[in-house]
Amino acid sequence: MIVTACCGSSDRDKKQKGDSMTNVSFSACFARFGRGLCRGAALALACGCPLLAAEFRFRHHFADRDLPGSSWGQTAVADLDRDGQPDFITGRSRGEIRWYRMEAPHRWAHHRLGENSPSDVGGAVLDVDGDGWLDFVTGGAWYRNTGRPRAEPFERIVFDADLNGVHDVVVGDVDGDTRPDVFTMSDKNNLRWYRIPADPREFWQRHDVGPSVHAGVALGDVDGDGDLDVVRSNVWFENVDGKGTRWLTHETIPFGNPRQPFPLATYCVIVDIDGDGDADLVMTENEIKGGRIAWLENADGKGLVWKPHELTPGDSALRGAYHSLAVADFDNDGDLDIFTCEMEGIPGDRPPRWFIWENVDGKGRQFVERVILDAGLGGHAAVAADMDNDGDLDIVSKLWRPRSDNANGGKNHVDFLENLLKSSESADSARRDSPASGRGQSGT
Numbered sequence: 273m274i275v276t277a278c279c280g281s282s283d284r285d286k287k288q289k290g291d292s293m294t295n296v297s298f299s300a301c302f303a304r305f306g307r308g309l310c311r312g313a314a315l316a317l318a319c320g321c322p323l324l325a326a327e328f329r330f331r332h333h334f335a336d337r338d339l340p341g342s343s344w345g346q347t348a349v350a351d352l353d354r355d356g357q358p359d360f361i362t363g364r365s366r367g368e369i370r371w372y373r374m375e376a377p378h379r380w381a382h383h384r385l386g387e388n389s390p391s392d393v394g395g396a397v398l399d400v401d402g403d404g405w406l407d408f409v410t411g412g413a414w415y416r417n418t419g420r421p422r423a424e425p426f427e428r429i430v431f432d433a434d435l436n437g438v439h440d441v442v443v444g445d446v447d448g449d450t451r452p453d454v455f456t457m458s459d460k461n462n463l464r465w466y467r468i469p470a471d472p473r474e475f476w477q478r479h480d481v482g483p484s485v486h487a488g489v490a491l492g493d494v495d496g497d498g499d500l501d502v503v504r505s506n507v508w509f510e511n512v513d514g515k516g517t518r519w520l521t522h523e524t525i526p527f528g529n530p531r532q533p534f535p536l537a538t539y540c541v542i543v544d545i546d547g548d549g550d551a552d553l554v555m556t557e558n559e560i561k562g563g564r565i566a567w568l569e570n571a572d573g574k575g576l577v578w579k580p581h582e583l584t585p586g587d588s589a590l591r592g593a594y595h596s597l598a599v600a601d602f603d604n605d606g607d608l609d610i611f612t613c614e615m616e617g618i619p620g621d622r623p624p625r626w627f628i629w630e631n632v633d634g635k636g637r638q639f640v641e642r643v644i645l646d647a648g649l650g651g652h653a654a655v656a657a658d659m660d661n662d663g664d665l666d667i668v669s670k671l672w673r674p675r676s677d678n679a680n681g682g683k684n685h686v687d688f689l690e691n692l693l694k695s696s697e698s699a700d701s702a703r704r705d706s707p708a709s710g711r712g713q714s715g716t
Contacts, residue, residue: 334687437460442454494508
C-alpha cells in the first residue's frame with residue numbers, strides 16, 4: 273500500500289492497519305532552485321503546477337511480532353557475525369539480550385547474546401578485547417563475542433558489580449590515548465567514565481564527571497579545542513585537561529523539561545547541523561508526553577551561547593514521548609535530517625507515528641516534518657543504519673512497553689523500516705533508459 277502526503281498535511285495522513293509490509297511515501301510540496309526554497313510552492317500546488325518533489329519512502333516490515341513482555345531498552349547496530357551486513361541488538365532490563373540477523377527484509381532470525389543485563393536502556397558496541405570481534409557493553413558488564421555468535425551466547429564479564437539500572441552508555445576516547453572509553457549515566461547513579469584496561473577482564477578504572485539526570489548524555493568537541501566534552505541535558509562538562517580528569521560545568525544549554533518523574537531527561541546528538549564548522553546539538557525531551565524536539569546552534573562556537581531552533585510539528589496533536597533520535601542524511605542529498613518516533617508506553621493524542629524532519633535548505637533554517645509511518649506502531653530507542661547494504665539508511669526499533677490497541681494485537685514487536693530511496697532511484701533509472709521512454713541509450 274502506497275500513501276502519498278504533502279508537507280503540512282499530517283492531519284490528513286492515512287493510517288495503515290496491521291500490514292506487515294506497509295509502503296509510506298511522503299512527497300515534499302516544495303520546489304528547489306539550487307539550495308533555495310520556492311516560496312510559491314503552496315500556490316503552485318493549489319494551481320496544479322508541477323513541482324520537483326523530494327520524497328521519503330519507507331516500507332515497514334515486522335522483524336519480530338512476538339518479542340516477549342516489556343522493558344526491552346538497549347539497542348545497537350553492528351556486524352556481530354562478520355558477514356558484511358549489520359545486525360540489530362536489543363536487551364531487556366535485567367533479562368535477555370538478543371541479536372537479529374536479517375535474512376530478507378521480511379524475515380529475520382534472532383540469536384541469544386546474553387542474560388541478566390544490568391542496563392535499563394544503555395548499551396554500546398565496541399571491540400573491548402581487541403580480538404577483531406565486536407562485543408556489547410551494558411551498565412556494569414560487558415559481553416564478549418566468542419567468535420561463534422550464531423552458535424553460542426556471548427561470555428558475560430562484570431566490570432563494576434555496583435553499577436545497575438543504567439540508561440545511557442556511550443563510547444569515545446576522552447583521555448586522548450586512542451583507546452575507547454565507556455561513559456554511563458542514569459538517575460540511579462552519577463555520570464562517570466571507565467578506562468578499559470589492557471586486560472579487560474580486570475577492574476575498570478572509574479572516573480566521575482558530575483551529577484546525573486535520568487537520560488541525556490552525548491560526547492563531542494563542544495568548545496572546539498580538540499578533545500571530547502560531555503553534554504548532559506541542560507549542562508555540558510568541559511574536558512579541561514584533555515585527559516578526562518578535570519571537568520568544568522557550564523549550565524548554558526536552554527533545553528529540558530523539569531517535569532517529574534524524569535526531570536530534564538533528553539536524547540542528544542552532537543553534530544554540525546548548519547555546516548559552520550562547530551558542534552551543534554540536536555535534542556528531544558524523551559520521557560514526557562508533548563515533549564519538544566529542537567536543534568541548538570552553537571552561536572559562539574565555544575558552547576557558552578546557544579540559540580535553540582525548535583522543530584515545528586505538522587499538526588496540533590500532543591506527541592507521545594520522543595524516545596528515539598537519529599541525525600543522518602536519510603534522503604542522500606548531502607545534509608543532515610532528523611528522525612524520531614513516538615513511544616507506545618508514553619502515548620500522545622494520536623496513535624504513534626514516525627517522523628523525519630527534512631533539512632530543506634541544508635543549513636538547518638528550514639526543517640519540514642515528514643510522517644514516514646502512521647500504522648498504529650510506536651518505537652523506542654530506534655537506530656539508523658544501512659541494514660540491507662543498498663546505499664541508503666534504514667531504521668530499526670522495538671518497544672519498551674506495548675499499547676493494548678497497537679497494530680500488532682497489543683504485543684511487543686521489532687520493526688524494520690526499509691528505506692526505498694535507492695530502489696526508487698534504480699526504478700527511475702530503468703524507466704528513463706527503457707526504449708519506451710524515448711530516452712534510452714542508443715546502441716553502437
